[in-house]
Amino acid sequence: RKEVEQDPGPFNVPEGATVAFNCTYSNSASQSFFWYRQDCRKEPKLLMSVYSSGNEDGRFTAQLNRASQYISLLIRDSKLSDSATYLCVVNSPGGSYIPTFGRGTSLIVHP
Amino acid sequence: DTGVSQDPRHKITKRGQNVTFRCDPISEHNRLYWYRQTLGQGPEFLTYFQNEAQLEKSRLLSDRFSAERPKGSFSTLEIQRTEQGDSAMYLCASRYWTSGESSYNEQFFGPGTRLTVL
Numbered sequence: 001r002k003e004v005e006q007d008p009g010p011f012n013v014p015e016g017a018t019v020a021f022n023c024t025y026s027n028s029a030s031q032s033f034f035w036y037r038q039d040c041r042k043e044p045k046l047l048m049s050v051y052s053s054g055n056e057d058g059r060f061t062a063q064l065n066r067a068s069q070y071i072s073l074l075i076r077d078s079k080l081s082d083s084a085t086y087l088c089v090v091n092s093p094g095g096s097y098i099p100t101f102g103r104g105t106s107l108i109v110h111p
Numbered sequence: 112d113t114g115v116s117q118d119p120r121h122k123i124t125k126r127g128q129n130v131t132f133r134c135d136p137i138s139e140h141n142r143l144y145w146y147r148q149t150l151g152q153g154p155e156f157l158t159y160f161q162n163e164a165q166l167e168k169s170r171l172l173s174d175r176f177s178a179e180r181p182k183g184s185f186s187t188l189e190i191q192r193t194e195q196g197d198s199a200m201y202l203c204a205s206r207y208w209t210s211g212e213s214s215y216n217e218q219f220f221g222p223g224t225r226l227t228v229l
Contacts, residue, residue, distance in 0.1 A: 008151065032215050043202060043220035044154065051215075087153050096167055097208070099144070099218065101153030 003027060004090050006102035013109055017078045021105045023088030024070045032097065033064055033071050034089040038104065044087055047073075078109045113137060115221035117203050123227045124193055131189045132224045136205030143186050144218065145178055146202040147171065154202055160186060161208065193228045200225050 006023045013019050025033075033050035048055060050071045054063040061074040071090075075082055088102040116135045124130050136143045142161050146154035157176070158168045162183035172178075175193075180186040190197055204218040 004153075006153075043222050045220070046217045049215050049217075096159075098156055098159070098167060100156065101146075103151065103153045 002102075003100045004088055004102040006088050006105050008103055008105060010106035010108050013078050013107070015078055015080060015109055015111055017109075018074065018076045019078055019107065020072060020074045021086055021088075021107075022070050022072050023090075023102050023105075024068075025088075025090045025100075026069070027090070027093065028066075028069060029093035030090045031093055032091040034091075034099075035060075035062055035071075035073050036087040036089055036101075038085045038087055040084075044101075047086070075107075078107075080109050080111065083107055083109045115203060115205055115219050117201075117221035117224050119224055120222060121225045121227075123229065125229050126193060126195060128193055129189065129191045130193060130226065131187055132201055132203075132226075133185060133187050134203030134205075134221055135185045136203070137219055138184075140205035140207050140219075141183070142206050142208045143180055144204045144206075145186070145188050146204065148200045148202055148223070149198075157188075190226075193226075195228045198226055198228045 003026050035047040036044040037047045038044040050062040050064045059076045063072045085104040087104045089099050091097040118133045144159040145157040148154045158178050160180040175191045178188045200223045202223045203221045206216050206218045
């Protein structure tokens with residue numbers, strides 16, 4: 001089993017739709033969690049951190065479920081510009097905080 | 112530009128040649144990471160430095176790969192006797208790390224070096 005698993009998609013949604021991605025992780029001692037966005041042939045960029053209490057940033061909401069070992073990302077009112085790959089990142093336990101990336105979920109928002 | 116920079120952006124080489132990539136992190140960042148990314152996959156951790164010390168290496172980092180960060184600033188990644196399977200995007204990232212809450216400190220990525228081994 002991979003440490004961090006994501007459905008690669010692609011998710012094809014119309015503008016204005018709500019879409020949700022999940023990401024599961026295998027190490028229950030993992031300590032910090034993130035969603036990164038990666039545009040085609042570009043470097044990943046932080047979208048949002050995922051805290052135990054969940055967090056929201058505009059149209060984006062991230063949640064953590066430690067009991068079931070998954071994190072989620074909800075995008076409301078999708079825009080064409082949201083088309084990208086969304087990478088789930090989990091930091092390993094202990095002081096090294098080595099980030100482990102999922103393979104990413106591809107989102108395509110169409111008119 | 113005060114972001115992470117990488118050089119070269121693209122490298123085409125023949126199998127068996129040696130290549131070296133450079134990464135210049137954000138100046139105040141003490142941790143520097145190298146990743147490899149292939150098409151359709153997320154970045155895979157290769158190694159990281161805290162200042163000049165290389166603290167961890169992935170089993171993906173075969174003995175043909177070596178990385179240095181001699182003065183705790185820029186870093187180099189060298190691949191000896193390149194193989195076609197080494198073709199990938201090599202990403203560098205940096206972050207500022209201290210103990211405590213810094214596990215949520217953001218990593219900033221450079222634009223990557225795309226390696227093609229013919």
